[in-house]
Amino acid sequence: MIDKTVGSVADAVAGIRDGATVMIGGFGRAGQPVELIDALIAHGAKDLTVVNNNAGNGDLGLAALLAKKRVRKILCSFPRQHDSWVFDGLYRAGEIELELVPQGNLAERIRAAGAGIGAFFSPTGVGTELAEGKELREIDGRTYALEYPIRADVALVSAYRGDRWGNLVYRETARNFGPIMAAAATTTIVQVDEIVPLGSLDPESIVTPGIFVDRVVAVGERDWLRDGAFVGGVDIEGRPLVSASTGSATGPRTKADQ
Amino acid sequence: MIDKTVGSVADAVAGIRDGATVMIGGFGRAGQPVELIDALIAHGAKDLTVVNNNAGNGDLGLAALLAKKRVRKILCSFPRQHDSWVFDGLYRAGEIELELVPQGNLAERIRAAGAGIGAFFSPTGVGTELAEGKELREIDGRTYALEYPIRADVALVSAYRGDRWGNLVYRETARNFGPIMAAAATTTIVQVDEIVPLGSLDPESIVTPGIFVDRVVAVGERDWLRDGAFVGGVDIEGRPLVSASTGSATGPRTKADQ
């Protein structure tokens, strides 16, 4: 019997080496595998290269991993956010290396790794400083820059439900980078709300087939769901709303981030 | 109100020009938009370039279009099948041009067109006669050949259900080339079993978002379903099985085809 499920997040992240390249799913908070990141922090691997769209929000999840100085380098499209103070401090202190990649090139380079593409010509970024030094080519009257795959040793992904073969479905825009990172890493580790019996995910609707998944761990239902139904009652960070008499738990959002 | 539905297959294929490049979905019979092809035959457009995995089976669908000598050139991966007599005859008579493309390069080149990729390096076919004349490059110790997008003026696609925004779901392995062809053509025309009310397709399970679709026409439920449930009772070509006393309607299959 194939059983990719593991009993704890500690077991899930076991074996991640110092110096590993680790893809971490999520766009901001949505789809960020917070429990797996916490387990990675406890696990202790250091000198990591991290691939994520952002560079951490607030003090939890990826930001906490950065704060522990476990990350040597980060590849991302949008590190600077209103609550990216952990990254900001490290960057200004020269304690973390940044490779800035336009978001679509980031996504397509990750896909290329999983899809066995050696390199591809992208129109994004051509003529800007982010394409400096890249090979350019005019094809059918348009100029493209050559982009290479981004591979990883490990991907940490947050999905919604999974089965023991590693088949996954996601929830809403928390899908984001999960499916492509799952395919681009040597070892793909997934946290889900719930592990469901084999055959209960609709084969027409599985987003990540189990072939891309190595380990699956259940971390319990997200706070804004009950038995799979949306009930709300949280702020955008997923924190419970407090009653009006004591004020909202939601901090002020000073500006929108990308 | 956005309404991409049209009332007849004739309306659906209206405006297809002589000389157009037409992608036609399907892998063999599965997912082949037979009713749209019949409408295209009636419409009369000629001198077409067709992109399909195969080059027609039996005497219906794509084979019928070929038999009418409406197709100047075909791009496909597997023209030769036990029942590809129409193509075989035209090819031997020099009446049709063939561009043979390995199936994965065919799929990826179609995807590249829809995804705005200028070209990509593929390992498939390198060192074979199908990569002769292509630009080669060694990347990380492996040799790749440069492949260019395949675009089309029109895509004819068969899906399972669609809504008036053009959102689509497919059925089983009849999905095959539909989603990527829908994205690679200037005008995408889709036949579905049934047009369902907007909002009745699960947004997590829509395979082709309506942005890639221009026209949708309902052609009625496939013969092996009843009210969406599989009932069987047909052969692999979709023809009703006859009773055992009169023999099977299924012709002998002499060998497997790819």
Next chain:
Amino acid sequence: MSTLISREQLAARIAQDIPEGSYVNLGIGAPTLVANFLPETLEIILHTENGLLGMGPAPEPDRIDPDLINAGKQPVTALPGAAYFHHADSFAMMRGGHLDVCVLGAFQVSERGDLANWSTGAPGAIPAVGGAMDLAIGAKNVYVMTDLLTKTGESKLVAACTYPLTGVACVTRVYTDHAIFDVTPEGFAVREAFGDNTVASLAELTGLELREAAPVEGN
């Protein structure tokens, strides 16, 4: 002082130019306002690059869903007919030219349609680009929504951008608080001047040679 229209008026004006059935990406910041002025009677499908077509308005505060956000990481809703997809599919959609319109902010737009909107190049600033470069080169029509002048009075329409570029020759039209400008092979053309602005007064403000845009049928 010449007539200025408010940011809301400008958002409403842009909304007028978006026909029913368009697939539209509204960049973070001011362009998001355009959504408030799209007529409810028209079906216009909003794309957010983090994986959703058919984005709806913000939810009530107690119905915020942290899994359902826009590119600005603000809570949104999904309309009937919406579809979710992953990041590679979402940016394929953009890069492949499937969006009809995107509306972006700008630091500068050049006469040939170069856009600078992601970095001022200030020393010590932390660079961040997000999806800006993909949006700039991906949509069929790239509309810029901006004040014409910076806070210190310099024109954001320029002969050549001095800030780092987001995309080359990608902008279709610039909607400003003074006027609407088309990007043409001959440089900026004034499509519509608000209030007492004129081609001449705008030329003086921008320091550029301007002309009147040729009429277009519909949009």
Next chain:
Amino acid sequence: MSTLISREQLAARIAQDIPEGSYVNLGIGAPTLVANFLPETLEIILHTENGLLGMGPAPEPDRIDPDLINAGKQPVTALPGAAYFHHADSFAMMRGGHLDVCVLGAFQVSERGDLANWSTGAPGAIPAVGGAMDLAIGAKNVYVMTDLLTKTGESKLVAACTYPLTGVACVTRVYTDHAIFDVTPEGFAVREAFGDNTVASLAELTGLELREAAPVEGN
């Protein structure tokens, strides 16, 4: 005449070398037989390149579903845990090296592992390649299943292929009716000789220098 094992025996022998949990693509023709010998007690996940992982056996005749076929366009079923996907995703899976094993037929295999299995190059033949080239270069282990000799007695193991190639240096192992051969940097090595076949007799049949394969632990 040396001992030959039957095609069924060979399929069974290949099945033995496929561990539980493997993702496997069985090429059209003889390799399809391997599925009949995969133990029902083991979960081995079959891929078919037309968009399905978790392929099951053929259905009963009155339960044929024309939408559910394999790469050979024969009716199949889907097991619990199956997943459907489109062609670009399916071939990305192959090209990306995610399949553990594929089993293919062959016209010829060369000492360096070149495979020829799609065309005899005969004049007038209609060329057709399908997914053969993608399978040849995509799987972690490319197993060939074939008779050792052609009907006219020539060896299919050759110093260099004379038929058009499907892939270069891609074959891992060749399962024949006479013996199993590993492809190694030093050419073919006999992993297992059936019946009274020996390295020496096989060398004579193939006209190649052969050696015994080094033992491997497990598979």
